[in-house]
Amino acid sequence: MKVLTDLFPILLFFIIYKFFGIYAATWAAIAAAIGQCLFYKLVYNRVEPMVVITMILIIVLGGATLLLHNELFIKWKPTAIDWAFSLAFFISHFTAKPLMQRMLENTIQLPNPIWRHLTSAWGWFFLCLGVVNIYVLYHYNTDTWVNFKLFGTLGLTIIFVMLQSVFIAKHVKHPT
Numbered sequence: 001m002k003v004l005t006d007l008f009p010i011l012l013f014f015i016i017y018k019f020f021g022i023y024a025a026t027w028a029a030i031a032a033a034i035g036q037c038l039f040y041k042l043v044y045n046r047v048e049p050m051v052v053i054t055m056i057l058i059i060v061l062g063g064a065t066l067l068l069h070n071e072l073f074i075k076w077k078p079t080a081i082d083w084a085f086s087l088a089f090f091i092s093h094f095t096a097k098p099l100m101q102r103m104l105e106n107t108i109q110l111p112n113p114i115w116r117h118l119t120s121a122w123g124w125f126f127l128c129l130g131v132v133n134i135y136v137l138y139h140y141n142t143d144t145w146v147n148f149k150l151f152g153t154l155g156l157t158i159i160f161v162m163l164q165s166v167f168i169a170k171h172v173k174h175p176t
Contacts, residue, residue, distance in 0.1 A: 009033050009058070014150045022071045022142055026062045029074070033058040050088070054081055075137040075145060078153065082130035089123035114171045118164065125160050129153060 009032035017025035033055040040047040057080050064073040092099035098119035136148045
């Protein structure tokens with residue numbers, strides 16, 4: 001359920017773009033991001049900080065796209081979000097627990113160096129994903145960028161998660 005809720009804004013953006021164009025899709029993304037935050041507040045009684053940050057970036061960059069009638073702003077949104085995630089992962093190294101450990105320690109047990117390695121890997125992944133988005137938005141047309149935004153980033157993320165799963169499997173502490 002949560003995965004579908006997390007994917008809702010990008011799926012809605014994709015569908016609306018295909019039928020009505022970038023500006024209508026931007027309006028839809030803004031509405032979906034606000035709706036997503038409200039949904040989390042109503043159902044889970046809390047909204048994760050990254051969901052709020054994502055909503056704010058969509059409102060600001062989507063609003064700039066609509067106000068200035070320049071699609072470049074909404075195209076920069078994935079990079080801004082990816083780099084915000086990257087920064088969060090890297091900064092968490094200076095806290096007691098790396099971000100990946102905070103997110104998954106109730107599910108799996110790993111040695112501390114592995115948690116730190118995973119957190120760094122995710123930081124680098126999001127940094128690179130942001131760079132790839134910039135490359136696609138400046139070297140390809142909007143149709144290609146929208147397709148990449150949904151299928152390319154989702155595909156790269158799935159591959160990265162699979163590789164991380166293989167790595168984690170070698171290091172999981174099993175209860176004795």
